[in-house]
Amino acid sequence: MENFSGKGRPYGGIGWIVKKSLYDPYNVKIVFNNRRMSCLEIGDITIIGVYLTSNDNSKESMIGHEMDLTELEILVEKLESFKKKYIIVGDFNSDPGRKKTYDKKLIDFLDKRNLECLESKYSTQIKYTYTNGIHSSKIDHVIGPKTQTNFVEDVKILQPDQLNLSDHLPLKTTLKISAKNKQEKINNGEKKKEKKTSIDWNNPNNQIEYAQLLQTEIINSRLIENLNIMSDCNIKSVLDETINSLHSLMAKCSKTIAKQLKYPKIKKKSKEWWDDNMEKIHSEMKQQLWKYKNSQYKDINSKIKYKRLKRDFRNLQRKKMSELDRQFIKLLNRTNDQNKMWKIIKRKNKKKISCQIETIKLKELFHDHFNSKIIEPNKENLEYSTKAKKRIDEYEEEIERDKPKHYAVNRLNLANIIKKLPNGKSSGFNDIINENYKYGSSQQLVELVAKIIEIIVNNGIIPSFFNIGKISPVIKDEKQSQCDANNVRPITISDTLANIYEKIVLSELNDSHKGTPNQFGFTENSSCNHAVFVLKETILNYKKKNKPIYVCAIDASKAFDKVNRQILFYKLIGKVNPLIWRSLKRYYENSLALVTNQDQVSGIFKTTVGVKQGGPLSPKLFSIYIEELVQLIEKEQLGINAHGQQIAIILYADDILLICEEKDKLNRAIKICEQYGEKNEIKFNPEKTQLIVFGNKKQREQPTEIMMNQKKIDKVHKFKYLGVMINSKNNNNDHTEQRIKKTIRSFHQINRLGITNPELRIKFKTQFYKTFCRPILAYGCEPLKINILQMKKLKKTEGALIKKTLGIPKKSKTTKLMTALEMESTDTMLLKRKLKFVKNLCANSFTKIFINNLLTNESETVKKINKNSIINELEVLFEQNIEDCDELNQLCDSKTREIIINHKLMKKDGVVESIKYCLNTHLSDPKSHRILELLTKPY
Structure with missing residues (x-):
């Protein structure tokens, strides 16, 4: 039994007292779903016991009561899907005989699920179940389906008795229960968790067979036809039924495919070396x-x-x-199969680090996190929120009145979205994975999904449990306690269909609203490196003018999670199709979540603040939320002029950089951020905000006091921006040193995979290095000009690791060795990545103008582009002055082709082919290793 009270006498709770002799013949099973709901399975009947949140005239109690009813509805729906007999008993804190808010919600629940209060059905003299001595009401009920309650023989409200010291009266229910037979008891007495269907989705035969099966099932079930003939009065119920049917068909087809496959049973051991x-x-x-x-x-x-x-x-x-x-x-x-090889690696690398906080406490933690405001409301914020609410209400009325043209989903775009769904992602609330949609894609599936989204958008009706996030707690730091709530990050997983809906909305929003060009986060033709490039090149430009430049990296605490949704939808007005705006607003109004941790699932709760962390649409929504901040700062000309282009603020999602040439201007820009944060409920954290000054030694070391929220901002000599180390000297020493250390650490971490083991085949060694080490070494180097000394260090590090992998002497030559391993040399690999990055710079509207201005400025003045600029590096490489981005693009293409041709020619070199032969035969021929050492020996 559980109760809710923190102190004193328990004022409510749920529990069961069951006679021991009933356990065996009736296979009694008790499950506590949460603190307000539990189930007693006895024979062929399930009894749901409830104690719903009472009304204390607060918003929290209203939300709690709604969540209780929502969770109860999910439970009822599940029992009905398995065709199980059930009744619901307990304290509902609602009286259907009245017309108060909570009473109406219970009436709606009864009507929707076709249920009735059974104590009213049977004759009883007592007309109340609760009394405080002044008022009486009937808030305790026995509820069951209208059509299937023949197992209920009688329900009575018992007479008041002097032994009953409670303010509630007991209800006596007589049930006709069938005992389960012995075989059923064996099968169902200890019900194990159902294993998820395992299919090799990379097998083309499985993909084709699954797609054909699902297509046939969709046609036979006539789901599309049902959507076409539904009436306005039952849209929500038909939508719910259609989505549930589609997911049931997907699960059924997956099981059919899985049954045809035979997987060997693997005996799991916690420690395989233990005997x-x-x-x-x-x-x-x-x-x-x-x-x-x-x-x-x-x-x-x-x-x-x-x-x-x-x-x-x-x-x-x-x-x-x-x-x-x-x-x-x-x-x-x-192993010759690539997919099988990675499965083996995944099993070897798997770490079981889980959160040790109780699921019920995690629910309370995340409920508070996703429902509480991060700042206290102030006068300006309240006025702005009131204005936003008023305009939102007016806009909704305009949509209802004007009846905009029906929205139609672009089928080709939808098919492309489904095709590009990523593999290997966790399933959401409905246990359907991306692969079920991706590999089941057909004309019928695309049409069905399009119809569902069109109905949602055009009618503004959100299906039940459509926007429900499955929150998993992830440990931030493995070295810290797994029981510390501050060491837990909530990761939300949404259903695939909800993600498809968000991607459709994102596509429409990108078409109708381009946003600010200096927002590089999660937008087309942009990346972290774009933001780093603009920062670095702007600093280089100002070093030429011998002026200091002040850069402030602002930290916005829990930015995505604490967005005020009302203000967000106010800002969205006019930026997207009105029907999409309305559906998106209602989508977030129906935002629910639950917590899963170590096979335990919490109750469902509502979320009222923030945009979905990890949702495809969330970065775009947040960029719109802070768009006005960019406009306010740029309007006051607080930034610096870089070749005629105003650079005051650079953004990557919620990472904000302010760039100013004077301290007063930076103070003003920070003040604008503070005011904007107070008005829009964004908390800027001065403790995590950093200031760095670029310029000569005197300018860098000069005392600088910049304040935020009446606290001094820390001045640093280096900081990490989007994974790239930036120092006040604006050289790249710190970044290259960091890359080298991280690469060496990564190499030692994969030692357990046998990368240095002489018995492991060379192709696996090469693959491990290229997958786990090389990307770390190269990360963030694209927007930087790596000098000769830094490049020498990078090449030396990579060469040493590769020689250690192959077990050959440290002084061996690596150029031809790397070619034999199907790897380009370190400098060639970095150059190829840089050329590809520059092409992306030319495709981005903001950086294209930036580069064109830089090149134009060079041609009009005597001074050349700074020698540390990557544009200058490319001009030296191409041995010519570049006029504009179009020419730069062509030169990059030409150089990339040249690199590819040279690498192919090197592979035909006799020494390279000999090295390759030795590498491939080193396991079968011991002499090969000695020959390899001689071939790579320095002259």
């Missing part, structure tokens, strides 16, 4: 340690025995683990 002998030695070791401690550390014999047993245990452990590593290498070497 009876290890257990025996470990037990003796603990026994001797216990004896030694109990003798107050005087028993020398126990100490000697303990140390000997401990040594033996460790030696045996190392031997067994070494044997497991050899088995792992053999298993990999036998």
Whole structure:
């Protein structure tokens, strides 16, 4: 039994008292869903016990009551889908005989699910179940389906009795229960968690067969026809039924495919090196340690025995683990299938680090997180919110009155969205994964999904549990406590259909509203490197003028999670199709969440603030939310003029950089941010905000005091911006040193995969290095000009790691060795990445203008582009002055083709082919390794 009270007498709770003799014949099972709801399974009947949130005239109690009813509806829906008999009993804190708010919600619930209060159906003399001595009401009920309650024989409200010290009267219900037979008891008594269907989605045959099966099922079930003939009065119920049917068909087809596949059963062990002998030695070791401690550390014999047993245990452990590593290498070497190889790696690398906080506490934590405001409302904020609400109400009335033209989903765009759904993502609330849509895609599926979205948009009706997020707690720092709430980050997983809807809305929003060009987060033809490029090139430009430049990296606390939705939808007015605006508003009004942790699931709760963390649409919505801030700062000309282009603020999603040439201007820009934050409920955190000054040594070291929210901002000499280390000297030493350290750390982390093991095939070694190490070494180098010394360090690091991988001397030459390994040299690889990045710069509207202005400025003045600029680096590489982005684009294409041709020619070199032969035969021919050392020996 559970109760809610923190102190004093419990004022409510749920619990069951069951006669022991009933457990065996009736297969009694009790489950506490949460603190307000539980289920008693007895025989063929399920009894749901409830204690719903009472009305204390607060908004929190109203939300709590709505969530209780929503969760109850999910439970009822699940029981009905399995065709189970059920009744609901308990304190509903609502009286259908009245017309108050809570009473109306219960009446709506009863009507929607076709339920009735059974105590009213049976004759009873008592007309109330609760009294406080002044007022009486009937708030306790026994509720069941109108059509299937023949198992209920009688319901009575019992007479008041002097022994009853409660303010409630008991209800007596007589049920006709059938005992389950012995076989059913064996099958159902200990119901295990149902395993998810496992299918190799990379197998083309499985894809084709699944798509054909699903297409046939959709046609036979006539889901599209049902949507076409529905009436206005039952839109929501038909939508719910259609979506549930579609997902049921997907699950059915997946199971059909899975049954045809035979997978070998793998016996899981927590520690594969542990056996009876290890257990025996470990037990003796603990026994001797216990004896030694109990003798107050005087028993020398126990100490000697303990140390000997401990040594033996460790030696045996190392031997067994070494044997497991050899088995792992053999298993990999036998594998030719790429997908199978990565599955083996995934199993080897899997770490079980889970949150140790109770699920019920996590629910309370996240409920507060997604429903509380981050700042206290002030006068300006309240006035703005009131204005926003008034305009939103007016706009909704305009939509209803004007009846805009019906929205039609672009089928080609939708088919492309489904085709590009990523593989391997976790399933949402309905247990349907991306692959179910992606590989089941057909004309019928695309048409059905399009119809569903069109109905949602055109009618402004959101299906039940359409926008429900499954929150998983993820540990931020593995070294910190797994029980610390501050060390937990909520990751929300949405259903695939909801993500498809968001991507459709995103596509429409991108077409109708381009946004600010200096927002580089999650927009087309932009990346983190675009923002870094603009920052670096702007600083280089101002170094030429010998003026200091002040850059402030502003931290917005929990920016996505704390967006005021009312203000957001006010800002969205006029930026998207009115029907899409209305559907999106109602989509967020019906935003629900639940917490899953270690196979435990919390109750459902409503979320009222923030945009969905990880949602496809969220970055665009947040960029619109802070668009006005960009306009306010740029309007006052607080930034610097870079070749005729105003650069005052650079954004990547919620990462904000302010750039000013004077302290006063920076103070003014920060003041605008503060005021905007107070008005729009964004909390800028001065403790995590950093200031850095660029210029000569005197300018960098000059004391600088910049304030935010009456607190001094820390001045630093270097900081990390979007993963790139930026220092006040604006050289790239810190970044290259960081890349080298991270690459070496990554290399040692994958040692457990056998990358240095001489028995592992070369193709796997190369693949591991290219997957786990090389991207880390190259990250963030594209917008930087890497000088000769820095490039030498990067090449030396990569060469040393590759030679260590192959087990050859440190002084061996690596150029031809890397070619034989199907790898370009370090400098060639970085150059190719840079050329590709520059092409993306030319495709982005903001950076294209920036580069064109830079090139135009160079041609009009005597001064050249700064020698540390990547544009200058490319002019030196191409041995000519570049006129504009179009010419730069062509030169990059030409150089990329040249690099590819040169690499192909190098592969035909005789020495390279000899090295390649030695690499491929080193396992079967011991002499190959010696020949390899001679071929790579320095001259």
